[in-house]
Amino acid sequence: MVPANRRGFHFDNCKRNELLESKGSITAKFTKTGTTIVGLIYKDGVILGADTRATEGPIVADKNCEKLHRLTENMYCAGAGTAADTEYTTNMIASKLELHRLNTNRQPRVVTAASMLSQHLFQYQGHIGANLILGGYDINGPQLISVMPHGSTDKLPYMTLGSGMLAAMAVFETKWKPNMERDDAIALVTEAVSAGIFNDLGSGSNVDVVVITKDRTDYLRNHSKPNQRVPKQTSYKYPPGSVSVIRKEVRYHSNANQSPAAVVPEVVMSES
Amino acid sequence: MSITQYNGSAIVAMTGKNCVVIGCDKRLGQQALTVDMNFEKVFRVKDKLYVGLPGLATDVQTLHDRIRYRVNMYDLEEERAIQPDNLAHMISNMLYQKRFGPYFCEPIIAGLTEKDEPYIMGMDLIGCLSSAPDFIVGGTASDNLYGMCEALWEPDLGPDDLFRSASQALLNAVDRDAMSGWGAVVHVITPEKTETYHLQGRQD
Numbered sequence: 001m002v003p004a005n006r007r008g009f010h011f012d013n014c015k016r017n018e019l020l021e022s023k024g025s026i027t028a029k030f031t032k033t034g035t036t037i038v039g040l041i042y043k044d045g046v047i048l049g050a051d052t053r054a055t056e057g058p059i060v061a062d063k064n065c066e067k068l069h070r071l072t073e074n075m076y077c078a079g080a081g082t083a084a085d086t087e088y089t090t091n092m093i094a095s096k097l098e099l100h101r102l103n104t105n106r107q108p109r110v111v112t113a114a115s116m117l118s119q120h121l122f123q124y125q126g127h128i129g130a131n132l133i134l135g136g137y138d139i140n141g142p143q144l145i146s147v148m149p150h151g152s153t154d155k156l157p158y159m160t161l162g163s164g165m166l167a168a169m170a171v172f173e174t175k176w177k178p179n180m181e182r183d184d185a186i187a188l189v190t191e192a193v194s195a196g197i198f199n200d201l202g203s204g205s206n207v208d209v210v211v212i213t214k215d216r217t218d219y220l221r222n223h224s225k226p227n228q229r230v231p232k233q234t235s236y237k238y239p240p241g242s243v244s245v246i247r248k249e250v251r252y253h254s255n256a257n258q259s260p261a262a263v264v265p266e267v268v269m270s271e272s
Numbered sequence: 273m274s275i276t277q278y279n280g281s282a283i284v285a286m287t288g289k290n291c292v293v294i295g296c297d298k299r300l301g302q303q304a305l306t307v308d309m310n311f312e313k314v315f316r317v318k319d320k321l322y323v324g325l326p327g328l329a330t331d332v333q334t335l336h337d338r339i340r341y342r343v344n345m346y347d348l349e350e351e352r353a354i355q356p357d358n359l360a361h362m363i364s365n366m367l368y369q370k371r372f373g374p375y376f377c378e379p380i381i382a383g384l385t386e387k388d389e390p391y392i393m394g395m396d397l398i399g400c401l402s403s404a405p406d407f408i409v410g411g412t413a414s415d416n417l418y419g420m421c422e423a424l425w426e427p428d429l430g431p432d433d434l435f436r437s438a439s440q441a442l443l444n445a446v447d448r449d450a451m452s453g454w455g456a457v458v459h460v461i462t463p464e465k466t467e468t469y470h471l472q473g474r475q476d
Contacts, residue, residue, distance in 0.1 A: 013373035025275040030396055054402060059415065061394075062402040084400035088368050127372065236424050238436040243443075244472040246455070252465045253319040 030056075030082050030129075036164030036196025036203040037067060037078035039133040039144045040176060041157045042185035045213035046135040046142040048078045049189035051164065051197050052222070053204035060204065064222070068210050072097050072108050073217060075136030076210045077117075080162035081149065082129035089130045093117055110136040110143040114153055122151025131161050137212045164196025164203040171195045186211065190224050197226065276327050276376045276397070278303060280451030281313050282413035283324035284442050285382035286425060287390040287406060288434035294322045294382035294392075295438055295458035297413070297446045297473070300329055309454040309475075313411075317343055320384040320461055321356055323363070326411035327377030327397070335377050339363060356383040356391040360401060367399030374398050378410045388463040413449035420445045435460045435469065443473055 034055045039048045054062035069077045069090035075097070079086025093116050097108045114134055121128055132147040146154045146161060158176045160168035171192040180188065189209055196203040207224040210217065280301045285294040300311035314324040315336050323339060325332040342362055346354050354362075360381050367375060374397045381393045394408035395401050402408075406425045409417035420441035429437060439458050446453040455473040459466055 008369075009371055010369045011373050013370055013375065015373075017373050020275050025273060025278065030398055030400070054400075056396065059418065061396070062404065065402060082398075082400075083402075084368055084371070084396065084398045087400060088371075232426065235426060236437075237426075237429075237433055238424075238440050240432070240436070243436055243439045243469075245469050246472050247470040249468040250465055251319070251468070253463070 030084065034164075034200070034202025034204075035067065035080035035162030036160065036168050036193050036200060037080050037131075037133050037162050038160045038168045038172070038189055038192045038196075039078060039135045039146075039158065040172065040180075040185060040189060041142045041144050042180040042182065044142075044182065045137050045211060046144050047185050047189045047212070048076050048133060048135045048210045049193040050078050050208045051193055051203040052206045052208060053197075053202070054083055055202055063205050066208065066221070068208050068219065070094065070219075071113055071134075071136070072101065074107060074138060074212060075110060075113055075134065076212060076217070076219075077113075078133040078135070078161070080131040085128045085130045086132065089117065089120065089128060090132070093120070107138060109138045109140065110134065110145065111140075114145045114147060117147045118151045118153050121147060121149055126150040133159060133161055135210075135212055137214055142212070160192065160196075162196070162203065164193075164200035167195040167199040168192040182211070186220075186223070194224065194226060273303075276378075277412050277451060279327075279329040279332075280449075281326040281332075281411035282417060282442060282446045282449060282452040282456075283313055283326045283380050283410045284417050284421065284438055284445075285324065285380050285392045285394075285408045286421065286429075286434060286438045286441075287392055288429040288431060290384075290388055290390070291431040291434055291460065291462045292382045292384065292390040292392060293431075293434050293438040293458055293460050294324050294380065295442045295456055295471075296324055296326070297411075297442070297452040297454065297456050299452050299454040301451060304450070306454065312457055314457060314459060315339075316459075316466075317359060318353055318383070319466065320388075320463075321354070321359060322382050322459055322461065323359070324380040324382070324410065325377050326380070326414075327375070331375040331377045335363075335366075335375055335379070338366060342366070356381055356385055356393070359383075360393040360395070364395055364399035364401050367395065367397065371398050380408050380410050382408075382459075382461065384461055384463060412451040413445045416445035416448050417441060431460050431462050431467075435467075439469070439471055443471060447474055 050067035209220040209223040282297040296313040300308035456471040
């Protein structure tokens with residue numbers, strides 16, 4: 001048996017899974033984030049935006065997931081692609097950056113995070129499917145860097161990523177200008193993500209926004225909720241006795257003031 | 273055909289007012305051939321904490337063993353009861369370790385927290401967590417379960433109403449799925465007790 005505390009990825013199932021695949025079965029689908037993620041630099045800092053839909057094939061797996069990951073106090077990362085990869089990659093880099101901060105006693109820099117991300121992703125040759133937009137503010141001012149799954153990076157004043165990137169970029173290309181005011185910039189980010197939400201099927205639900213400035217970071221969870229669900233008009237409650245029960249067992253919990261005789265089987269033919 | 277559909281399964285977890293239910297079907301098959309009609313896929317971890325493991329049966333059993341081992345180690349090392357969110361992250365980590373050679377199983381966790389608040393959590397086969405305020409479904413009948421649950425679930429159902437809604441969602445979903453069925457087991461978890469119902473289902 002493999003020790004449970006062994007670090008890093010385990011490959012013990014790979015041979016078996018390869019065999020299963022060779023016998024004609026298709027490997028299962030991962031949760032993807034479909035996604036529209038955007039970022040821009042404005043007058044006093046950097047803003048990231050994301051939708052909140054996670055998909056598994058054509059099914060909406062999560063209607064309100066979080067795609068803006070905190071790296072440090074002054075850095076956030078928007079993630080698109082394989083949901084587990086974006087989550088675990090950013091978590092790992094966040095831990096490394098915190099240790100780096102404690103060791104050096106300095107605020108971590110955006111380029112440090114970008115290098116760590118790109119080196120990690122390059123090491124895995126694109127198999128870790130994380131498309132990231134990294135935004136932060138350090139001694140070099142506001143910065144926006146994208147990191148692709150193979151490890152390439154880009155440094156731009158505004159960018160979009162994910163399946164809704166075209167819709168969002170259309171908005172940025174018409175309306176973005178340098179040195180925007182905070183409220184205008186937040187509104188533009190919201191509009192760009194909304195373009196993805198409404199025009200791209202892989203994106204949906206709400207808009208999350210994070211605003212990072214020199215000495216303050218505001219995480220605006222569900223900043224815009226354009227797809228609120230209306231209450232159901234009809235209740236489909238089933239009447240008592242509508243489920244036919246073969247057997248019922250009751251297990252009283254040890255902390256409750258009940259008989260400690262744990263399982264009490266009870267035979268009934270239909271629900272009483 | 274996907275390997276997650278080889279044995280067939282259906283699992284649903286739903287939240288209510290101070291209660292949760294988690295239920296599964298009982299079929300184990302080899303594609304269209306039914307092998308076992310009493311193969312449960314929901315396991316008790318603690319009094320108020322259950323885990324459902326839909327997917328490839330060999331991985332269901334392996335994962336159940338490994339979860340039991342890790343939870344027992346947690347009990348010994350931490351000397352306190354594991355909480356639902358701890359368990360969710362523990363399983364998620366176990367799955368992500370095998371990112372490039374995964375178990376074909378999408379675990380679902382249902383339980384009550386220390387404050388007896390309902391907790392449900394789902395994840396994909398490489399451990400991407402997804403939470404929901406209402407219900408989590410999994411298995412070969414998951415599409416059907418989504419449909420049933422969207423119609424039947426409503427906020428703040430009591431244990432009895434929640435049991436009936438979840439049971440009907442499960443039974444009707446598996447009746448439209450060839451790969452799962454043969455009766456069902458539903459656990460209704462409340463602060464005082466857990467009631468386990470074995471339900472009558474179609475035998476075809």
